[in-house]
Amino acid sequence: MEIHHVSRRRYAHTIKWAVCGSVAVVVIAAGVGRATLNLRAAVTEKPDIAIYMLLPEEEIGKIEILRESETQRDYLAETKDGPKLIILKRGEEKWYVELVEPLRE
Numbered sequence: 001m002e003i004h005h006v007s008r009r010r011y012a013h014t015i016k017w018a019v020c021g022s023v024a025v026v027v028i029a030a031g032v033g034r035a036t037l038n039l040r041a042a043v044t045e046k047p048d049i050a051i052y053m054l055l056p057e058e059e060i061g062k063i064e065i066l067r068e069s070e071t072q073r074d075y076l077a078e079t080k081d082g083p084k085l086i087i088l089k090r091g092e093e094k095w096y097v098e099l100v101e102p103l104r105e
Helices: 008-045 047-054
Strands: 062-068 072-079 082-090 095-102
Touching: 047 062, 047 082, 047 095
Parallel strands: none
Antiparallel strands: 062 072, 072 082, 082 095
């Protein structure tokens, strides 16, 4: 490579694109990392949001909390098939669905 033939303008142009590319990589990585943390927090710390994420096939419209403790939450949920009783339990790291039971109207 003949480095002594590179003009000052061409060198500045290359450096500018290198800095822009590096900034873009850092911004994208930070955005993906933040989204991952938000998703994990929603599932582990906010079970009211987790119910929608754990049961997408139920098409839950409205939820009402019936009973709440540190390790269990009972919900009355309006779904596409009518009202259902949904019980969420807290595991070691996240909430999981223990029971989904249809109710009569």
